[in-house]
Amino acid sequence: MPMTNAETAYQHPLMQAYWAQLDTRFKQVEDVFEDVMAEALAILTREDIHHYLDAARVIGKLGRGVEPLLVFLEEWPSVAKAIGDEAALPEVMAFVMKMQKSPNGKAITPFLQTLAPVARRLHSRELMGHYLEIALDMMERTTGSIHGHHTTFPSPGLPDFFTQAPFLLSQLSLAGLKNWVEYGIRNYRTHPERQKDYFTVQSADSRAVLQRERHGTLFMDVERKLDLYLRGLWRESEQLVPYSTAFDELRKPVPYFDKLGMRIPDVYDDAGQISGLDRYRATLAHMVGHRRWTEAQIADNWSPFQRMAVEFFEDCRVETLLCREYPGLRRIFLALHPKPAADACDPETTSCLRHRMAMLSRALLDPDHGYRDADLLDFVARFHALMAEGTSSTKDIAALALSYVAKTRRQSDQLAKIHFADTVVDYRDDNRQMWKFIEEGDEEEAFDAKRKLEPGEELKGLPPRHYPEWDYKSLTYRPDWVSVYEALHPKGNPADIDRLLEKHGALAKRLKRILDLLKPQDKIRIRYQEEGSELDLDVAIRSLIDFKGGANPDPRINMSHRTDGRNIAVMLLLDLSESLNEKASGSEQTILELSQEAVSLLAWAVEQLGDPFAIAGFHSNTRHDVRYLHIKGYGERWGDEPKGRLAAMQAGWSTRMGAAMRHAGHYLEARKADKKLMLILTDGQPSDVDTHDEQLLIEDTRQAVKELDRDGIFTYCISLDPKADEYVSGIFGRQYTVIDNIQRLPEKLPELFLALTK
Amino acid sequence: MTDKEQYKIHTEPYYQAQGKEVQLYEAAYRNRLPVMVKGPTGCGKSRFVEYMAWKLNKPLITVACNEDMTASDLVGRYLLEANGTRWLDGPLTVAARIGAICYLDEIVEARQDTTVVIHPLTDHRRTLPLDKKGELIHAHPDFQLVISYNPGYQSLMKDLKQSTKQRFTAFDFDYPDATLETTILAKETGLDEATAGKLVKIGQTARNLKGHGLDEGISTRLLVYAATLIKDGVEPMDACRMALVRPITDDADIRETLDHAIDATFA
Ligand SMILES: Nc1ncnc2c1ncn2[C@@H]1O[C@H](COP(=O)(O)OP(=O)(O)OP(=O)(O)O)[C@@H](O)[C@H]1O
Ligand SMILES: [Mg+2]
Secondary structure, three states, X not given: OOOOOOOOOOOOHHHHHHHHHHOOOOHHHHHHHHHHHHHHHHHOOHHHHHHHHHHHHHHHOOOOOOHHXXXXXXXXXXXXXXXXXXXXXXXXXXXXXHHHHOOOHHHHHHHHHOHHHHHHHHOOHHHHHHHHHHHHHHHHHHOOOOOOOOOOOOOOOHHHHHHHHHHHHHHOOHHHHHHHHHHHHHHHOOOHHHHHHHHOOOOXXXXXXXXXXXXXXXXXXXXXXXXXXXXXXXXXXXXXXXXXXXXXXXXXXXXXXXXXXXXXXXXXXXXXXXXXXXXXXXXXXXXXXXXHHOOOEEOOOOOHHHHHHHHHHHHHHHHHHHHHHOXXXXXXXXXXXXXXXXXXXXXXXXXXXXHHHHHHHHHHHOOOOOOOOHHHHHHHHHHHHHHHOOOOOHHHHHHHHHHHHHHHOOHHHHOOOEOOOOOOXXXXXXXXXXXXXXXXXXXXXXXXXXXXXXXXXXXXXXXXXXXXXXXXXXXXXXXXXXXXXXXXXXXXXXXXXXXXXXXXXHHHHHHHHHHHHHHHHOOEEEEEXXXXXXXXXXXXXXXXXXXXXXXXXXXXXXXXXXXXXXOEEEEEEEEOOHHHHOEOOOOOOEHHHHXXXXXXXXXXXXXXXXXXXXXXXXXXXXXXXXXXXXXXXOOOOOOHHHHHHHHOOOOOOEEOHHHHHHHHXXXXXXOOOOEEEEXXXXXXXXXXXXXXXXXXXXXXXXXXXXXXXXXXXXXXXXXXXXXXXXXXXXXXXXXXXXXOOHHHHHHXXXXXXXXXXX | OOOHHHHOOOOOOOOOOOOOHHHHHHXXXXXXXXEEEEOOOOOOHHHHHHHHHHHHOOXXXXXXXXXXXXXXXXXXXXXXXXXXXXXXEOXXXXXXXXXXXEEEEOHHHOOHHHHHHHHHHHOOOOEEEEOXXXXXXXXXXXXXXXXXXXXXXXXXXXXXXXXXXXXXXXXXOOOOOHHHHHHHHHHHHOOOHHHHXXXXXXXXXXHHOEOOOEOOOXXXXXXXXXXXXXHOOOOHHHHHHHHHHOOOOOOHHHHHHHHHHHHHHXX
């Protein structure tokens, strides 16, 4: 291949070591290794790099070809970045090995393929662990259980489940996902076909269950709003880490915060008139209150009852202070806070301490609580008296709490049967930050001395960018499906291009006339100039009339011109696939040579017009390796550098057009221009060696055209493929031309451009 | 001769000092040093200059700069008249002749070739050449040049040249702190302090989001607008949405957050 080194001699000693550690012979891996490592080194610590490469080596030796290895190398750094915790790797690898040892080895690649998007939805290692639990449970219960057969069969639905996982998690909380999977396993464990239909989200009941499980406000959908809420209203910028309530049956997790951030549920259903979003806000506000005003107390001297009372009082103190900042919070707190009936608990048979505390808590916040108990009213009054003096303190409020416990103590508080109903305030955190234990000694700050790659040690090459690909069969995107690597095109001799331009001297002259015609039209007249290049007759006459009539004439009677009226940014994307090396029919020249001539002329013409203009080429060798080569950048003049690169243009490999167009599109999108034009010069249909369904990449390219159109980019295809009529209008609509006589390309291309932008 | 009096400010403008700026300005004026006031939009720059002009009892000529402005718009130009042409002084020239404080508001908006005409007025020469008229004006002893600009707009295209910047003493303004800003709202509009304090709180919520989807927070000017509307009987929450949130952003998440802050504050 023209663009890659044949030998495996990496310049950088570190790279050599890494390559040795990976211990693989796959050529495809070698092609991308350096680029993949550039990304990994930017994200992972040195130590994690070793775990990463060890894991990759294991995957490379599973005997499942190069796919899982490539996918893992590409995806893992994004996974680690998304969940911010490298320690998930052993769990992931353990799961991979379980698939390998079961008949489900074929599911390994789909599993790894969607792991990064899944991680981006889940956001924490803990949730990732639960995801693996769901997958493992499904695998174990759907593998090899067909009646009357001795051999074990792989799980029919597992690969599809992994493929669908990112979509499912965009709709469901983990609890919802668990229920959805459970339904599928229960009903279709022994029906391979129907199981597949279910897990590809094709069957009607699969969709129905999905709808049923889709409720509440998902954390991931409101993450930014919560972030803005913390920042804007409270000046906090804490990390938010979601947890799932679906997996701890015994003890439902409760919000809490620690060094790593604020932990909150991954979904909140509306509670009465309070939206899920406001429930999140209440939870965050409450934790903010503790962070601002709560001072940790030494717990050792107090009984569990006393501690519980202190917590209730302190919760109410911080909420009172929060409501002083934002009075509107009280409505939300009160709507979420239980209001226990005064006679709900029988102190003869039941421990009523929680019940008493919950009532008190209600009464401390709610002026209209309506309780009549004398002790309660007394302590409410004392609480407000304390608070009236200022912010009070955890210590003072704890003293009040202790005397409340003493005052209201009952024998039955010790009973084993505890009254729980209506006593849980679920937006409050578990108060772990409120206590210090002398016994344990202070936790030491875990100091991580790990470091990432130093700036000076940078490796060559840009990290790959991952793009989705459109799957027309399921009408969904495959997230992060394609890896695009970009580089400067190698350079050749610019004089070759100048020779080509000379050869077309006559054509250039003709074009020049068209260009000259184009130019003056795009001049803008600027009127009302005191000093200008020409007299503006209209204004001058008006001034004269004013003057004659005795009024002050306007002296701005001149006008001038500005030539930057054209505001078009252009991107020319060249298909550099293997077929370009063929001779054009009826010609001694290859398509590649003719393309070079055409592009040179076009570049020359655009330079005359002064439109910002970039040229890039692309080709691909499977979805793991799409190469995007810069030939001319927007900032570069059409001089020796870009000419040299164009001169060195070579062709090879295949045509994964959609990914290249998306990548080119992100450059074009960044341009500030009124009009954005992407020209694609190609000699065949989108295709690649790893895609056997011809329609797939055609449909993906069509989808890319739609995306670009949505982003305000006009795409136009110039096809040199005589058979293009069969597919090109399907992709580009009416925005294409097929050039049958390729020999005329050099004159056609610039003409076409001029016509398009006139 | 132009009538000085018409440029004088006769009633004291309300200005709440944030620090020592009043005394420092007086010192700059005593020595006729050019002054630059920097700060985000609507933080009181114009009001401050107006106040100083009143305090020093000097005429004030204000020019709002824009990108179509030419040097002639500042300096002056010839007009055609029945019996020939007549020269008409521009605002800068008028100020230099009568000894006014000349305030060029939002100077970065003007093109750089326009800005340079002020250079000779800003150094020891204190002169202004009227090239077309063939006259060299020596500035009146009372003349002073003041410019304002908002560093937030800074871009490659819109920044002052170093050679311009380095001719000025400068004041860095920012939105006043909560107590001061509350006082300002109350004094300026007659709104009660409690409600004014709530407005300030919402203003600060937005300022906390600067750089997270907002380019600028809510200005004191907008808070004054909201206070004015409330004083006129508009529902506080409506006034806030209309004067504070809708003008500054179309980002749905930010709107929703600010709307929530308004509800939570005025509940
Ligand atoms: N320190 C202050 N004292 C009194 N009023 C103030 C003060 N600061 C701001 N204001 C109020 O804010 C309003 C806006 O201030 P001003 O017009 O001076 O802003 P500016 O900084 O010049 O803004 P811009 O850069 O947009 O021109 C004033 O009309 C006034 O009501
Ligand atoms: Mg102003």
